[in-house]
Amino acid sequence: MASPMPADDLLAALRAEGVTVAEVGDWRTHNRNAKGPWGPVHGVMIHHTVTKGTANSVALCRDGHSTLPGPLCHGVIDKTGTVHLVGHGRTNHAGLGDDDVLRAVIAEQPLPADDEATTDGNRHFYGFECINLGDGQDPWPAEQVEATARAAAALCRVHSWSAASVIGHSEWQRGKVDPRGPIGTVAGPALTMDRIRARVAQLLAAKPTAPKPKPAPKPKPYAPPPFPAGLAPGKTKPSAKSLQRVLKGAGFMSARIPESDNYGPATCDSVARFHQAHPAYRAAGRHWDPNIGPRGWAALHTLAHNRK
Template identity: 60%
Template sequence: MAQPLSAADVVAALRAEGVAVVQVGSWRTHNRNSKGAWGPVNGSVVHHTVTRGTARTVAIVRDGYADLPGPLCHGMIAKNGQVHMVGWGRTNHAGGGDPAVLAQVVAEDYGTRPSPPTRGNKDGVDGNAHFYGWECENLGDGKDPWPADQYDAIVRVQAALCRAHGWSAKSVIGHLEWSNDKVDPRGFTMASLRADVAERLTHPASWNPSSTPTTEDDMDPIDVWLYKGKGETSDAYAYLRNTKAELDQVRTEVTALRKDIAALTALVKKG
């Protein structure tokens, strides 16, 4: 357990880790503290937003909805890797979750992932009191890509918090690992993210790898299809789709050539 970092301390920790921080309005005093406790904190939860467009997404996570007031997280990690700080204190991000998972996170005692949650938003313990929350701009359909800059920022944000509190990467969980009625984040696995956070924690905060480490084991099938090689603009699925289209075109042209050859052969025989 730990007392939450101050707003000034979290900004310093993020910037030391190489995170580009955008401070949105009066984020340092924008919170839901009047509705319950925030802290001691035990870890950090990663979410996806199910939105498109950074400006719109920032507005949503800052202001919330009619039935769920903002802020909906502490910071929103955009596609370009910038982290927009929208609130500090208690925020409406984690909701109810499994007390067994909380115990495992507190003890940092589990394998590659916590035990599957059996409780959710309606019957779980209050996660908003125990966790930092980070929304990540993504449609959450398993197809919307995670740009390298964004994924790197997610790793850096989580490493900054773990470094500041002396936590291991096992203090970082996904919303789907906390609550049995959530699926976020989709498009990468938390096991692979924790592996990358753990790797980063073996280096100083100023570490800038030439390329973001990736872990291929335990990845969802969609990750393979969304893979892009270095310098490539198309993912694996796009290449497969384009290759099929080109193959179909070749088949059409070969069929036409065969007809032309047959016609020429007939003419030769007549001559």
């Protein structure tokens, strides 16, 4: 008997298997647990949606419809191979099926033909809905087939199940045909659960192949604004106000001093205190210097930027 894995573990397992995952809303707590038990879990069931379009299909599987409330599965696998997680817990995906089939899944034995509907599959199976019209003509892209196998393998790996624990809806419930359709093109080979299980077995025989994380982009170096020409003690220029603002940002001028276009005594004193605090100026033996040049302007702006 296997307890259902927590939502965060499910997400981590899928990603570790190399699956691209999209999280949809409150999927971690979106379920039908109030209507019946969830677990023990014994396998993974694969379906097709009988819909087209990613947004429409994901919304339907998340919300359900008037006669069958959502979620209708745990994940929706789109044509590009992205798994959209829409629920976690009991979901309306499997319905009643054959208890002989469930016993075979638990024993990981060949499946018998389903001939009755007496056992609650929603309790015992994880479910993935794959976007496909289900008409036998709508092709399954290779990326979607691979994502289906990897999603199933991820859950099997966590629960120490074999590929025999992965079944199709048609193998569980009489009258169902999913999943079906050609792989790749209309003339491609037919998708069968045996093909999916064979790929799941290959994946389980190897280590998970999660994609390597992309390195974080290096931050661009800060570029101070250009030094304004003519900025000097005693001058009245708009750039003096910009100097006062950055002196405040760097901590060398009190915020209580009003800003003005006048490069007056308060500004001179603040610039001098900046120079005294700067290692390069201290090393040069400069004790009180009210002038700000291009190098000092750049250093002051960088200091203020780093303090944000």
